[in-house]
Amino acid sequence: MKIVGHNLTTKESFYFFEIAKGLWITSRHFIYNMYFHIAHLLGKYPEVPAAVTIQYPEEKIPLSRRWRGRHRINARPDGSPRCVACMLCETVCPVQCIHIVAGEHPDPAIEKYPVSFEIDVTRCCWCGMCEEACPVDALYMDTGKNPEPGFSREDLLYRKEQLVKEMPLPGCQRSLNAPGQGPMEANPLGL
Amino acid sequence: MYLDVIITLLKIAIVFGFVLNVAAILSWAERKQSAVMQDRIGANRADVLGFRIFGLFHPIADTIKMLTKEDWVPPAGDAFVHTLAPFLALFTALVVFAVIPFGDTLHIAGRDIPLQIADLNVGILFIVAFGGLGFYSVVLAGWSSENKYSLLGSIRAAAQLISYELALGLSIVGIVMAYGSIELDDIARGQGQYVLGVIPYWGIVAQPLGFILFFTAAMAETKRVPFDLPESESEIIGYFTEYSGMKFGAFWMGEFIEVISVAGVVTALYFGGWQIPFLSNQGVFIPGLFTIPLPHLLVVLLQVSAFGLKVLFFCWFMLLVRWTLPRFRYDQLMAFGWKFMVPLALVNIAVTGLIKYVF
Ligand code: SF4
Ligand code: SF4
Numbered sequence: 001m002k003i004v005g006h007n008l009t010t011k012e013s014f015y016f017f018e019i020a021k022g023l024w025i026t027s028r029h030f031i032y033n034m035y036f037h038i039a040h041l042l043g044k045y046p047e048v049p050a051a052v053t054i055q056y057p058e059e060k061i062p063l064s065r066r067w068r069g070r071h072r073i074n075a076r077p078d079g080s081p082r083c084v085a086c087m088l089c090e091t092v093c094p095v096q097c098i099h100i101v102a103g104e105h106p107d108p109a110i111e112k113y114p115v116s117f118e119i120d121v122t123r124c125c126w127c128g129m130c131e132e133a134c135p136v137d138a139l140y141m142d143t144g145k146n147p148e149p150g151f152s153r154e155d156l157l158y159r160k161e162q163l164v165k166e167m168p169l170p171g172c173q174r175s176l177n178a179p180g181q182g183p184m185e186a187n188p189l190g191l
Numbered sequence: 192m193y194l195d196v197i198i199t200l201l202k203i204a205i206v207f208g209f210v211l212n213v214a215a216i217l218s219w220a221e222r223k224q225s226a227v228m229q230d231r232i233g234a235n236r237a238d239v240l241g242f243r244i245f246g247l248f249h250p251i252a253d254t255i256k257m258l259t260k261e262d263w264v265p266p267a268g269d270a271f272v273h274t275l276a277p278f279l280a281l282f283t284a285l286v287v288f289a290v291i292p293f294g295d296t297l298h299i300a301g302r303d304i305p306l307q308i309a310d311l312n313v314g315i316l317f318i319v320a321f322g323g324l325g326f327y328s329v330v331l332a333g334w335s336s337e338n339k340y341s342l343l344g345s346i347r348a349a350a351q352l353i354s355y356e357l358a359l360g361l362s363i364v365g366i367v368m369a370y371g372s373i374e375l376d377d378i379a380r381g382q383g384q385y386v387l388g389v390i391p392y393w394g395i396v397a398q399p400l401g402f403i404l405f406f407t408a409a410m411a412e413t414k415r416v417p418f419d420l421p422e423s424e425s426e427i428i429g430y431f432t433e434y435s436g437m438k439f440g441a442f443w444m445g446e447f448i449e450v451i452s453v454a455g456v457v458t459a460l461y462f463g464g465w466q467i468p469f470l471s472n473q474g475v476f477i478p479g480l481f482t483i484p485l486p487h488l489l490v491v492l493l494q495v496s497a498f499g500l501k502v503l504f505f506c507w508f509m510l511l512v513r514w515t516l517p518r519f520r521y522d523q524l525m526a527f528g529w530k531f532m533v534p535l536a537l538v539n540i541a542v543t544g545l546i547k548y549v550f
Binding site: 015052055 | 224226227228229230231232403511512514515516527
């Protein structure tokens with residue numbers, strides 16, 4: 001370990017000038033911010049921020065278009081999930097929190113569908129691998145919602161019926177087949 | 192006779208009303224000011240029926256919280272002394288205001304009312320004595336807690352307070368020499384003179400070094416950053432570790448009251464007390480040129496509000512210092528007190544004496 005010392009110069013060892021310098025910096029911030037706080041109260045210069053604080057529940061920073069929020073499953077036009085129960089997401093999930101029971105679909109072109117599809121968000125680490133693995137544009141994490149707290153583990157088990165009803169957050173949508181929305185102009189991943 | 196008592200009680204009510212309200216507001220101002228200095232917004236969430244008024248409900252919320260919390264006395268500790276200590280802290284901080292003059296003598300209905308609660312002729316000694324007594328609250332709190340860390344904290348605090356008491360007392364000597372009185376009223380009146388006819392002869396003009404020394408030592412007495420080793424809210428264990436509820440709140444309020452009393456003493460000694468430059472009993476005047484007469488009541492009112500504003504300014508300034516500087520290390524603190532402040536205070540006395548002798 002190297003100890004880096006700094007011997008005070010004569011001027012510094014008087015403290016006084018250094019203290020005055022420090023006080024000047026802090027009071028400059030105080031006066032500047034106070035000026036704009038008062039100006040805001042009078043409705044002037046609303047575009048100049050007087051503080052860096054974001055008042056969270058009322059104000060939020062815009063989410064990145066790649067932000068991974070709660071999962072959702074894209075629906076077919078008839079409202080059934082697009083998932084074909086290929087098990088890729090279940091396999092890739094590093095914490096093994098997706099549980100799928102596959103069943104035979106009456107439509108021979110589709111072959112399989114999930115009889116039950118559950119995501120246990122108590123274990124999910126929000127890595128987004130399931131979203132990337134899905135081959136049929138079914139599983140997305142673009143709802144822009146945080147997981148909500150629940151009173152029981154049951155509350156935190158997201159099922160197919162619920163996942164399919166979720167909507168993508170406008171502007172963050174990553175699927176070309178999102179329900180009710182046309183295709184996006186920009187690159188869906190925001191790249 | 193009765194009228195005198197009533198007038199005194201009225202003065203006490205005014206002064207204590209001012210001090211206690213400002214102390215409560217200071218606890219709000221400390222949060223808000225530090226926030227504004229650091230580009231934040233600060234506490235603004237306590238609301239009553241949706242009104243937030245910039246977080247001014249926080250002091251009330253704090254008080255309710257403190258009053259309803261459990262008041263716990265360590266079973267092995269001394270319950271009486273443990274309870275006494277916070278009251279002592281409050282008392283010693285408050286009683287200083289008894290001798291601080293907050294205005295010139297008020298002539299009303301044929302009476303002369305000095306705007307000072309107690310016109311003691313040893314005002315400065317009174318301040319120093321009660322400032323020194325504050326040290327008992329610290330020691331008793333640590334000792335009666337029956338906790339060795341509290342005791343160590345209180346010993347640390349006692350050493351600091353005693354060291355800086357010395358520098359504090361010595362730096363006041365300069366002021367006493369400059370104005371030739373230990374009566375605060377006389378000193379405030381003496382600051383109404385002018386040097387070279389234009390510069391107000393305030394304490395800071397007469398004693399610039401003395402002012403810096405006094406202010407530093409007084410900040411050390413209030414036990415706030417950069418001298419907050421006695422309590423060190425965040426890391427070292429201080430003397431009020433075993434306090435909870437409103438007794439802790441009393442220490443906490445005592446600290447703010449000490450800030451105001453230091454601001455009051457600094458104003459009275461070094462910033463002209465209630466004097467406003469170029470405003471005398473006759474009215475506004477430019478020395479040697481002209482005088483605009485003003486009614487007596489208005490002059491007194493202006494002077495009292497000037498005193499209040501100066502006190503508020505110093506409260507602001509002390510919060511500014513508190514949120515700017517980092518804390519001293521304990522050896523630095525002691526070295527600074529004994530090897531820097533005390534010799535400088537002695538030099539200040541010597542130089543003041545020399546100047547007085549020459550002129
Ligand atoms: S985000 Fe990661 S952890 Fe969560 S379900 Fe998808 S793959 Fe599993
Ligand atoms: S990867 Fe997609 S299609 Fe495959 S099981 Fe998961 S959600 Fe269904």
